[in-house]
Amino acid sequence: MMQPHEDHDARTPRTGTSARPERRSGAGSLTRVGDIRVLRVKGSSYDMGYQHGALLAEEIARGPIPYYRTYIEQIVKKGTRLGPAAALVFPVIRQTLGRRVGHAMPEFALDTIRGLADGAGLAYADLMDGCVMPDSLLWIAARAMTMSGRGPAVAHRLSLGLGCTSAVAWGDATRDGMLLHARNFDYHGVGIWPATKTVIFHEPDEGHAYVSVAAAGVTMGGITAMNDAGITLTVHQHMFTDATRLGGTPIGVLGDVVMREAESLDDAEAILSAHRPIGCWTYLVTDGKSREVLCFEENPDRRVAHRSSLDDSTFGYANVYLDPELGATEQNLYGSFWRHNQGRHRRVHQLLADSDGELDAQGMASILGDTGDTECRVHNSIAMVMTTGSVVFRPETGDVWVGTGDAPTSHGTFEPFNLHERDHAPALGTLTVGSRADEGEREAFERYRRAYVAYLEDDDLPGGRVHAAEAVALAPEQPVYRFVAGFMDLVSGDAAAAAEAFTHAIDLGHPDPERVAGFHLFRGRARDMLGDRPGALRDYRTALGHHADAPVHQAARAGLRRAFRASQAKRLQLDMSLGDVINP
Helix, strand or coil: CCCCCCEEEECCCCCCCCCCCCEEEECEEEEEECCEEEEEEEHHHHHHHHHHHHHHHHHHHCCCCHHCCHHHHHHHHHHHHHHHHHHHHHHHHHHHHHHHHCCCCHHHHHHHHHHHHHHCCCHHHHHHHHHHHHHHHHHHHHHHHHHHHCCCHHHHHCCCHHHHHEECCCCEEEEEEEEEEEEEEECCCCCCCCCHHEEEEEEEEECCCCCEEECCCCCCCCCCEEEECCCEEEEEECEEEEECCCCCCCCCCCHHHHHHHHCCHHHHHHHHHCCEECCCEEEEEECCCCCEEEEEECCCCCCEEEECCCCCEEEHHHEEEEEEHHHCCCCCHHHHHHHHHHHHHHHHHHHHHHHCCCHHHHHHHHHCCCCCCCCCCCCCCCCCCCCEEEEEECCCCCCCEEEHHHHHHHHHHHEEEEEECCCCCCCCCCEEEECCHHHHHHHHHHHHHHHHHHHHHCHHHHHHHHHHHHHHCCCCCHHHHHHHHHHHHHCCCCCHHHHHHHHHHHHCCCCHHHHHHHHHHHHHCCCCCCHHHHHHHHHHHHHCCCCCHHHHHHHHHHHCCCCCCCCHCCCCCCCCCCCCCCCC
């Protein structure tokens, strides 16, 4: 069915704001605050999807959902030897795996996607393919781990160091006692999600009104959201585990049900417990009224609910299960990923403790913007290149501050909004993270972000190489920038430049000795390509003499047996989020 609607430009002032351009579609409306689209949708699931599609049609077409539709195809094609055959293989995957994931969606979710497709003038099947990507991605990653034990080269794109961070503080930890829930959303689409960032105020015909912080085309509130009963919800993904199974409820849908129906943590836990997931996730839910936290960890075979106690006043979470049995399913396939997860977990707890009793919205935003150790920009940093969304919720008052700008969005200004007003709330004041002293480091990281987008999203190695060199020039003391620049030189065939970059990385060192072993491995490879076999052998032996990740030792032993060739370099893939190679 089609919804009668009017869609026109108008200039209508709203409560508490100055007059600004507004577009309408039926009961829905769209305004902008800086680079944030502010969307209000109301009615049935179909109606809300239709209004979303009609008001953001252009942004949806270039947003994350169409991008995700072909994402798995691109990552697997680049990580395997399928090449042109991928064009034949992946339509079959979409018709089987993707459709099977989508088949488990409840009717309200399907109605929402139908409305979105009709409103935006896009194909329903294409949007569905994009919507089921997160669970499809986890399933494929799990199968890769099952087949190979450590995962093939495709794993480099399947992990990408996903690193969402949540920090919660309340009671004695905050200035006014109110609960604050801060969250960085780290996910694929670094050049796409922030460019279409959207705050969505949902008013369904049945259930609670809620606000979600997402991007154009992300219609439901199951990822980062808060409802008018004072319940907040954020989701964390667990990638390196083979415990996935088709047939469950897709991610994003269940959280939306929590937003519509939950008035308490008991309600939220009951809703989450009643459904089986496809993948491995954690829902972090808070109740601003009771000032409590629910950490609900799950895979298809086990679900565990952790609750805050009366003695608690803070809670931090990264991407490592707290439950030992769930944790036993996580595989240590990529050392840099686990070291970063553990480092972030410790870092967020340290920062919460350091500001105990003084935390407010500004302090929580500063935690989201933290860059960790100075010795390495990505070692235990909370603000990462994949930080595509950043929020601070204050559920007792319905306030939410939303990060602006490119990734990491926790380094821009945080604009305030209020759920009860369904609008921008400038009287609350903006939050700003950092100072002028940070500008040099931030500019270097911006060049690193551009290198990420060029290399991973635009398939532009020459462009990535240029931006990586710019990052090195702006922050020559950063070993990972040196390594990434050297890697791109190596893959481009410039072994001399690569060897020089790896030498600088070795000279700088790294907080993790495993990374230094990797620097030697790759310098050895560059020396092999230059014909310096004795120098290469010295580096391989040095890598073997260092404490290192198992794949690095394995690759170094292979280097001792046979010289590394340029053709091998072209098959390597880089995880730009952590500046490392999963399967060297």
